[in-house]
Amino acid sequence: MEALAARLSQLDAHAEGAIRVVTFYDTLMRRRVDLPALARSSAGLAECVAGVRLHGTGRVVRASPDGTDASAPPGPASTTAPITLDEEEIGAVWLERAGPPHPLDDVLLDRLAIAAAAVVERYGPASTTMADPALVELAVSADCDEAGRARALRLLGFAADLPVRAVAVRSDVPLDRVAALLCPGRPAKAAPLADAGIVLVTATDTGTAAGSAADSASSQSDLLPAGVRAGVGAAGDPVRSWREARTALRFTAERRPVVRYADLGALALLAEIPEDVARANHDVAAIARLARHPEDLETLDAFCATGSLRRAADRLHLHHSSVARRIEQITKTLGIELAHPAGLMRAGLALTAWRLLDG
Numbered sequence: 001m002e003a004l005a006a007r008l009s010q011l012d013a014h015a016e017g018a019i020r021v022v023t024f025y026d027t028l029m030r031r032r033v034d035l036p037a038l039a040r041s042s043a044g045l046a047e048c049v050a051g052v053r054l055h056g057t058g059r060v061v062r063a064s065p066d067g068t069d070a071s072a073p074p075g076p077a078s079t080t081a082p083i084t085l086d087e088e089e090i091g092a093v094w095l096e097r098a099g100p101p102h103p104l105d106d107v108l109l110d111r112l113a114i115a116a117a118a119v120v121e122r123y124g125p126a127s128t129t130m131a132d133p134a135l136v137e138l139a140v141s142a143d144c145d146e147a148g149r150a151r152a153l154r155l156l157g158f159a160a161d162l163p164v165r166a167v168a169v170r171s172d173v174p175l176d177r178v179a180a181l182l183c184p185g186r187p188a189k190a191a192p193l194a195d196a197g198i199v200l201v202t203a204t205d206t207g208t209a210a211g212s213a214a215d216s217a218s219s220q221s222d223l224l225p226a227g228v229r230a231g232v233g234a235a236g237d238p239v240r241s242w243r244e245a246r247t248a249l250r251f252t253a254e255r256r257p258v259v260r261y262a263d264l265g266a267l268a269l270l271a272e273i274p275e276d277v278a279r280a281n282h283d284v285a286a287i288a289r290l291a292r293h294p295e296d297l298e299t300l301d302a303f304c305a306t307g308s309l310r311r312a313a314d315r316l317h318l319h320h321s322s323v324a325r326r327i328e329q330i331t332k333t334l335g336i337e338l339a340h341p342a343g344l345m346r347a348g349l350a351l352t353a354w355r356l357l358d359g
Helices: 002-009 013-030 035-046 105-123 133-140 146-156 175-182 210-219 238-250 261-272 275-280 282-290 294-306 309-316 320-334 341-358
Strands: 049-054 060-063 079-085 088-096 165-170 188-193 196-201 229-232 258-260
Touching: 013 035, 013 105, 035 049, 035 060, 035 088, 035 105, 049 105, 079 105, 079 146, 088 105, 105 146, 133 146, 133 188, 133 196, 133 238, 146 238, 165 175, 165 238, 175 188, 175 196, 196 238, 229 238, 229 261, 238 258, 238 261, 258 261, 261 341, 275 282, 275 341, 282 294, 282 320, 282 341, 294 309, 294 320, 294 341, 309 320, 320 341
Parallel strands: 229 258
Antiparallel strands: 049 060, 049 088, 079 088, 165 196, 165 229, 188 196
């Protein structure tokens, strides 16, 4: 390589300068610098302001030739070049040179764009919680091919060799705040998607799978603000995990704001029942009638959850004899013997099926 460089440098000064620029950026890439360092080095080499912009995050880095951040308002770009990754334009680099471009500016920007793409591929975007909804949708869409999904996840900052799990959220609270509460200390990307919010999470510490990051969500349910519901997917594949997370979200309730799909087990099958079939079921229809009386519905819910009159009474802050009278009346209304385990299970399934329709 050195012999070739020597021979080329004898051809003309432009070739020698180009080789020096290429060598300069090869050295930076071997040192694995980040975007700010790359911009500072480029500004010093070009002797003018150099800038880098990432489309996906909107991040802009501008550096002055003296190695500091460029504080002056951006001037017109004298030369610009796209940053491409896997044949997709993900950003741009430019020089803000006063006067005409220098002969080597095109070579410098070409190498700067290549180096910036390598930095994005290696480190991902800035560590922010809110993400581009279009990228998140690509990551969880069943219609996206594997190459497109891998590129979207990489641009979101997720390593290719780690599983990614989805959390479906319904809340009036900002998603970044919910993500911080659900997954404290974990990297997360959030975005509004369809009729719910989505939070993508993974684990980065050695020996911990993505499941551990999302599993911590259930332990954070008592920290969630009122009115926040979250369903946690079980799979490490983001497409399947998003589908599971939306199913788990349907099982949430006021007393159970966070539901993990992995904890549903066979109950998840209830979500597959066609709506017209569920509404036509005798037990589900009986629950729908019972729902006209909120106190009775709350009592049945507490009794199904605890399986005990006394524990249900504690949950409802009532005397157990009062709960016993309510359960006796509910038994007559439903036509289900709640004192027997089989009847209690039947009522619990009907209550869950009804909630999936109207909850």
